Amino acid sequence: MVKVKICGLKEEEHVRAAVEAGATWIGFMFAQSKRQISFERASKLAQIIPEHVKKVGVFVNPTEQQVREAVELVGLDYVQYHGSEETQFIKKLGYPSIKAFSIQSVDDVKRASQYEVDYYLFDAPGTNFAGGSGHVFDWTLLDQLSIPKSKVILAGGLNSENVCLAIAQINPFGVDVSSGVESNGTKDSQLIKQFIETASQKLTGVEK
């Protein structure tokens, strides 16, 4: 079954909805974003997340100290690097990691093979911020991918309407959503549940 990451959660109600519906990862935004929260707020929310649901801290070009502080305070399971962080920086920090790639061309897809991380997240380029634009990128560019599908998380403009098509076309290990589970700019528990239920009905190529 495909794994689901729900990103940019700020409220207890939405964290509970994601956990109950079966999210695999919950993402906290620590970079500049309309979804940004403090380490202190994230650590409060982390207390209601059971151990089997993994907490992801999302950063854009952070300092080492910021990452270490967040991992410690929030008890992060993964660090998501959503900027232009180099592989040496990620390796040096040594935490379980997700590297995001903004995909506009085949070169962006090929760049992923320079990294040694736990998961590779392919996303549309950001608009106001480095991610979370709600835009879909050209999935056919991932035909050039040399990364095993068992390490791929697909993001960018996913929602309950297009996630099944995305899974059928790409066969990712996981899917990631932020804008697609919001109404009027805030997270919506019903949309979170609907997204997870819809995505979870699909088998990935990894299991076929």
Ligand SMILES: O=C(O)c1ccccc1NCC(=O)[C@H](O)[C@H](O)COP(=O)(O)O
């Ligand atoms: O969500 C943001 O506002 C954001 C800002 C800056 C860097 C990354 C950000 N989001 C990271 C994510 O993992 C999002 O879930 C991903 O970009 C997909 O977002 P969406 O297209 O809105 O579903």
